[in-house]
Amino acid sequence: MFYGTPLPGIEREEYSGKLIVLEGADGVGRSTHTALLRTWLEARGHAVLDTGMTRSVLAGRGIKEAKTGHTLGRLTMQLFYATDFVDRLENEMLPALRAGFIVLTDRYVYSAIARAEVRGLDPSWIRSLYGIALVPDAVFYLRVDSAQELVQRVLASGRRFDYWESGMDLHLGGDFYDSFIEYQSQMLKVFDRMSDEYGFQVLDASRSINRVAAVLRRAVARVIDKKPKVGGISHSSTETQTTSDLAVKPALAARADS
Amino acid sequence: MISYGNHRFPGQLFVVEGTDGSGKSTQLALLHQWLKAEGYPVFFSEWNSSPLVKDTTRRAKKRHLFTPATFSLLHATDFADRTERDIIPPLKAGAIVLADRYIYTAFARDVARGCDRAWVREVYKFAIKPTVAFFFRAPLDIAIDRIISGRPALKYYEAGLDMEWSDEAEESFTIFQGKILTEYDRMVEEFGLTVVDASRSIEEQQHEMRDIISKHLKKRRSRNH
DSSP states (O other): OBSSSOOTTOOOOOOSSEEEEEEESTTSSHHHHHHHHHHHHHHTTOOEEEEETTOOTTTHHHHHHHHHTTOOOHHHHHHHHHHHHHHHIIIIIHHHHHTTOEEEEESOHHHHHHHHHHTTOOHHHHHHHGGGSBOOSEEEEEEOSOHHHHHHHHHHHTOOOOTTTTTGGGOOSSSHHHHHHHHHHHHHHHHHHHHHHHTOEEEETTSOHHHHHHHHHHHHHHHHHSOOOTTSOOOOOHHHHOBTTEEEOOOOOOOOOO | OOOTTOOOOSSEEEEEEESTTSSHHHHHHHHHHHHHHTTOOEEEEESSOOTTTHHHHHHHHHTTOOOHHHHHHHHHHHHHHHIIIIIHHHHHTTOEEEEESOHHHHHHHHHHTTOOHHHHHHHTTTSOOOSEEEEEEOOHHHHHHHHHHHSSOOOTTTTTGGGTSOSSHHHHHHHHHHHHHHHHHHHHHHHTOEEEETTSOHHHHHHHHHHHHHHHHHHHHHHHO
């Protein structure tokens, strides 16, 4: 099941694996939770592939090099990331899903879409571009309320403010701090909007790591243990998944327009 | 966002398109000399020339990393960088931009490789619409002859060997170029390409190009005064 036009040569088929996405802003704990989930899933006896942005054989290195130069325009950046995404989709994610793996991905197309929107690119253009993306079995959105909370996490990690995470290419503020706050606030707004559009399962990421991890494990277990539906699109439904810990936004049906 | 056909920049964009061996680069070089001699600010930009993307493309070609989709997207990345750095700024500055190959090359090649026609066009929606897009149409056998006799060996992707139409490079190349030419022919009407008969003499073709471009340069003068 794809959002739009499938990739050339890719058959529409049912996969025995599951595609599980962790999304959220910079510094919200996605990679920590991906690692915890992986360990837990493997202990439970599942084969896991984990992947994330800029990890493709084809474009990963090129993107990193291009980003160090700070001369990467917004369109070029988007298309470079799309290249990276498709290389991983074709060579890692789809083969793993066919082979029955749980594919855990740290970010998916939604981060790319949010970055494009904040940078003023045409929202319908970026969505058509990513029409080649497979609709995941679940998207967990690690949500925080404010950019200030993200700043605290950057400080706690001991890292410097990153040029791109601060949206410095957008010239939103006089320094890294001001720019970071403005950029991440805009990103959070877009993520919240996409939450309805794409049926994210929203997790409050401001709680402790253990707490968030426990909620995630329960939610992931439900996705994995769910019997595959016959003859159709498997989509999370509100009735089965709502718990007090996990706010499930109504899932919009993926566009099956081609 | 800027999308195809929407710009009102003072500069002008002339592009040449056509199959390999159609003689379009020769024609564009002659045009470039002429425009410079006439005193116009001219900026030249060619396909696959982004310094940000170059290393990735080279490595992927060498190691055969591309699928039709990633081939398409990485070339779109390269084109986006050129649009943002080499095409829009000179057009805003009022220059004449000459492009050796443009989005039509991607449309022809990517669709020949099996990409969805509508999707590829959507990917390139940010492109600036050219003032004139010349399509150098050469009969397939002439173009193929020029390439095969003029180069040491056909490269893997150039010959379309990734598509496994044939194990034999020349045969694969011939099949690929045939599909590409079919796509170009479809685009003549769709995008209003200006067809130049590339089987005529170099001088005749150049004369025709200059005639067409002169008319646009006159508009330019009247607009700028």
